[in-house]
Amino acid sequence: MNRGMEKRTTGFxxxxxxxxxxxxxxxxxxxxxxLEGVYEQCLAHQLSLDGIAYRxxxxxxxxxxxxxxxxxxxxxxxxxxxxxxxxxSIEQLTGVHEAQILTYKKLSxxxxxxxxxxxxx
Numbered sequence: 001m002n003r004g005m006e007k008r009t010t011g012f013x014x015x016x017x018x019x020x021x022x023x024x025x026x027x028x029x030x031x032x033x034x035l036e037g038v039y040e041q042c043l044a045h046q047l048s049l050d051g052i053a054y055r056x057x058x059x060x061x062x063x064x065x066x067x068x069x070x071x072x073x074x075x076x077x078x079x080x081x082x083x084x085x086x087x088x089s090i091e092q093l094t095g096v097h098e099a100q101i102l103t104y105k106k107l108s109x110x111x112x113x114x115x116x117x118x119x120x121x
Contacts, residue, residue: 015052015083016114022046023116032119036089039118040076043087047079054079060107075104084113093117 012020026042040056047054055078062072077085086101093115101113 013083013112015080016112018050018052019047019079019083019085019114020116022050022052023118027118032089034089034118036087036118039089040087043085044077047077052079054085060104062107073104073107075108078108078110082110082112084108084110086113086115088115088117089119090117091119 023043023046026039026046030039030042044054044056056076058075058078059071060073060075062069075084076087079085084101084104086097086104088097097115101115105111105113
């Protein structure tokens with residue numbers, strides 16, 4: 001990881017830094033312009049190569065007054081049951097995208113989350 005990236009990731013957990021490093025490796029290899037699903041598959045593969053456990057398209061149920069909605073939401077990657085990773089490949093992230101990951105954190109009880117935009121890495 002280069003020095004500039006190291007400075008930007010100092011506030012992150014060790015696991016977050018490893019995932020960010022894997023995402024950078026995917027982006028360096030593939031470059032911009034691919035579909036989000038391609039980046040998701042490749043990042044999942046890179047996490048496997050790096051020995052990092054994850055679940056892809058992990059379902060987050062919603063419970064409402066006795067109603068259980070099994071597949072209310074899906075998290076792109078749940079890493080080591082500690083970190084939610086939501087991937088995008090868009091021109092610019094907005095508040096809607098930030099709200100999405102905050103919702104996932106609330107529903108899952110997971111405290112850490114990364115919102116990674118492969119369009120702008």
